[in-house]
Amino acid sequence: MKNKPSIKWVVDNGLCLGCGVCEDACPSHAIRFVEKHALNVPQVDPVSCINDKGCNLCSRVCPGHGVDFQAKSRQYFGTAPSVDPYIGPYVSCYTGWSNEHEIRYHSASGGLLSHFLIYLLDKKIIDGAVVTRFSESNPLRTQSFIATTRDDILAAKSSKYCPVSLNGMVREVMSFPGKVLIVGLPCHIAGMRKTEALNKKFREKVVGYFAIYCSSNRNFNGLDFLLKKRNVDPKDVKSFSFRDDGCLGSMKIITEDRAISEPFVQYYGKLRSYFKPRRCSFCIDHYGMLADVSFGDIHLAPYFNEIGVNSLVVRNPLFDKYLQQAQTDEYILLQNIPSADVNRSQKMMLKNRNITVPFSLKFERLIGRKVPKYDMPISKVQWLKGARYWFSYTLQGLIGRWFY
Numbered sequence: 001m002k003n004k005p006s007i008k009w010v011v012d013n014g015l016c017l018g019c020g021v022c023e024d025a026c027p028s029h030a031i032r033f034v035e036k037h038a039l040n041v042p043q044v045d046p047v048s049c050i051n052d053k054g055c056n057l058c059s060r061v062c063p064g065h066g067v068d069f070q071a072k073s074r075q076y077f078g079t080a081p082s083v084d085p086y087i088g089p090y091v092s093c094y095t096g097w098s099n100e101h102e103i104r105y106h107s108a109s110g111g112l113l114s115h116f117l118i119y120l121l122d123k124k125i126i127d128g129a130v131v132t133r134f135s136e137s138n139p140l141r142t143q144s145f146i147a148t149t150r151d152d153i154l155a156a157k158s159s160k161y162c163p164v165s166l167n168g169m170v171r172e173v174m175s176f177p178g179k180v181l182i183v184g185l186p187c188h189i190a191g192m193r194k195t196e197a198l199n200k201k202f203r204e205k206v207v208g209y210f211a212i213y214c215s216s217n218r219n220f221n222g223l224d225f226l227l228k229k230r231n232v233d234p235k236d237v238k239s240f241s242f243r244d245d246g247c248l249g250s251m252k253i254i255t256e257d258r259a260i261s262e263p264f265v266q267y268y269g270k271l272r273s274y275f276k277p278r279r280c281s282f283c284i285d286h287y288g289m290l291a292d293v294s295f296g297d298i299h300l301a302p303y304f305n306e307i308g309v310n311s312l313v314v315r316n317p318l319f320d321k322y323l324q325q326a327q328t329d330e331y332i333l334l335q336n337i338p339s340a341d342v343n344r345s346q347k348m349m350l351k352n353r354n355i356t357v358p359f360s361l362k363f364e365r366l367i368g369r370k371v372p373k374y375d376m377p378i379s380k381v382q383w384l385k386g387a388r389y390w391f392s393y394t395l396q397g398l399i400g401r402w403f404y
């Protein structure tokens with residue numbers, strides 16, 4: 001190849017995660033995002049693109065083709081006292097929740113992430129946070145923005161099991177008058193970390209990164225499927241939430257004349273892998289190894305709780321100090337737990353990491369497909385089990401595509 005590859009190579013080889021960071025890295029404004037195959041996908045304008053002059057900035061910030069997790073986590077958190085093969089280097093692990101019932105009950109898990117952001121804003125440790133809400137103009141599409149108030153933070157609470165792209169956010173952060181914290185999925189944080197390595201101005205504006213654990217995402221067809229099964233016309237939806245009312249909680253759909261509420265366990269499992277983006281099958285970063293703090297659920301006795309509860313992993317000692325202060329100031333509650341308990345509560349993620357991902361990486365490379373590259377040891381391939389899972393999710397993916 002004469003030119004160094006641009007992100008067109010990533011997209012053409014099915015390795016795009018839709019994170020969005022390439023758009024802001026492009027000096028020629030040649031990238032724009034479109035919805036294609038129910039995903040947010042970058043398109044490169046060949047006329048404006050200066051790849052032939054040696055530019056490949058979009059590819060250098062792109063986490064789709066691979067990430068040096070080991071090198072980067074050592075660079076950021078190398079002095080952390082403990083290391084876990086899945087979590088990476090870390091300072092402490094906790095379980096806990098927001099002390100405000102309304103936040104705890106209506107957030108995805110225990111509302112810790114949102115309430116800790118509110119604490120950081122109140123104490124002027126940050127001036128804004130990049131978060132993601134369902135759009136006011138289209139409640140079935142997401143919109144990321146810089147939240148500067150408690151109301152903004154709470155408008156973005158809860159999980160979005162559909163594509164979220166942070167395109168535009170790097171430029172917004174750079175022109176924002178103050179310090180910003182960025183919240184995203186592990187793949188968003190990886191893209192942002194690659195961006196800050198090349199962009200000093202951006203790096204200086206960012207106070208920290210919060211990740212939410214992630215076992216996989218869903219494309220927009222997943223949303224359509226949920227609505228269709230309940231005879232809801234997407235045009236009628238006034239508001240939508242995947243997780244409200246308690247831990248794990250319920251999906252809530254509000255239309256002009258109906259209000260649907262359905263427990264997470266009842267609708268989520270049925271989504272299976274029908275709408276899973278291909279790139280998630282190769283993901284090894286379920287905890288967000290490059291984030292200062294990562295937040296998730298904890299599906300494990302004695303920690304699980306109906307109102308709402310989180311587990312969290314802290315990698316940066318400064319944020320450990322802020323969390324302790326937030327507890328002293330009675331915003332949140334924290335309790336130390338062993339990392340082994342965090343891992344035990346994430347069975348699905350670890351099954352992916354130990355069985356599905358190693359098989360997918362090896363097998364798809366063997367049949368000539370492009371796969372991402374990592375600098376970390378990957379578990380030994382379990383050929384029989386791996387093949388069974390691979391076949392099952394590939395079939396489900398085909399069924400998902402066939403129906404939509």
Ligand SMILES: Cc1cc2nc3c(=O)[nH]c(=O)nc-3n(C[C@H](O)[C@H](O)[C@H](O)COP(=O)(O)OP(=O)(O)OC[C@H]3O[C@@H](n4cnc5c(N)ncnc54)[C@H](O)[C@@H]3O)c2cc1C
Pocket residue numbers: 106107108109110111112113114115131132133156157158159160161162163164183184185188212213214215216217218295296297298310346348349
């Ligand atoms: C696709 C996906 C898969 C997940 N998989 C797991 C899992 O396997 N195991 C587990 O324990 N937890 C998982 N989580 C995380 C979990 O659902 C909660 O988000 C997390 O526990 C934080 O809860 P909270 O109550 O503290 O957050 P809240 O206070 O509700 O705040 C959540 C924050 O995350 C942001 N956010 C939500 N969805 C997205 C998104 N798609 N992209 C970027 N930002 C987003 C919101 O803007 C908000 O700021 C997943 C979340 C998502 C979106």
Ligand code: SF4
Pocket residue numbers: 006007025026027028029030031044048049050051055056057058059
């Ligand atoms: S190669 Fe350079 S100019 Fe072309 S899309 Fe990528 S960043 Fe933009």
Ligand code: SF4
Pocket residue numbers: 007010011015016017018019020021022023042058061062063064065191
């Ligand atoms: S930077 Fe993100 S959105 Fe752009 S090509 Fe890479 S993975 Fe896709």
Ligand code: SF4
Pocket residue numbers: 017185186187188214215216217279280283284285286
């Ligand atoms: S599984 Fe990995 S690649 Fe897929 S959405 Fe989650 S963090 Fe991103």
